[in-house]
Amino acid sequence: MTTIEVKCRFEAKLLRPAKPGNDKSWAFVVLPRDASEQLPRRGRTTVEGTLNGHPFQATLEPDGQLSHWLQVSRELLEAAGSVVGDIVTLELTPVKKEPEPDIPADFKEALAAAPEAHKVWNNTTTLARLDWIHWITSAKQLKTRAKRIDDACDMLASGKKKVCCFDPSGYYSKAFRAPEAENS
Template identity: 50%
Template sequence: MASNKVVQFEAKVLKPKQSSEGDSWGFVVLPIEISNVFPRRGRTSANVLVNKHQFQQLLEPDGNKSHWLKLTEYNLNAASIHYGEQVTLTLSPVLVEPEPELSPNLKAALDSAPKALATWELTSNTAKIDWLHWISSAKQETTQIKRINQAVDMLSEGKKRVCCFDSSGFYSKSFSAPIAAD
């Protein structure tokens, strides 16, 4: 169970060096002492307040035992935030992790495998987030499809957690915060 501790800190809103064409978003990297309020180093949801705009967002692991926060174009606009601006953020862990959204490919695979779907439905939302993170962390679509098939096989066997996946990226260095534009 997550704590209900509320933390506040100031951070500079960074623009990512690389983003999809037409995709405008920003990010902040959480100081480790702020990240420590959250129940895990992997993906975890946070209640966020910035410039009187409140929203819920999934924090991403930065590979250094902390997190980074993506600020979507909608949230940047709603909070009147600009790149390079210093903002005060108020964060708190969500008390119950929300049900994650499935990709169409995973949903179709689970729908076609009753045993896997039954295990999925009994799996905690935190573990589901790890399954989705493991699948989506593959860089190539063919690898993602392979992981979906592996997930269905493991879930069909009754496994509720993805095996041997470092969701923090710390030990494998597979995750990091985006690189900021100059």
């Protein structure tokens, strides 16, 4: 994938999430704010980079503090020879073009049932589609998610190409944040 010239380099501590879900093998890092400010957007941003020299591509998540955090998989930890608690060196470069996001099955089904919405969806930008999906998947309750899917289809069918009233950084709404780190 082609990248743009901006590159940030920093050191960060690998943290273990306090609530890792079913997969306890991953870690995360929170980007320093000055590193995050070099990225093209405060919301989800795909980067190519290295962790202790090992290459990877990942999508950074917003932390709600105008910065980002990175989930580090077990595979990347092993490849980089790193463990939770290590200080690692990261180099990140935003990709030139965001990859097309995966459409969640429930939203894909709703779009298929709404031809006008689907037509507008197909004519939006990748970044707009990313924001629509992020807005839907950031719902904390299934009822809210279902309403957002219905609302998205209605808004798209009416010609709206961007989701309104959604702060993809989480800063104003505090919708997003990095995981809480386990006390070690």
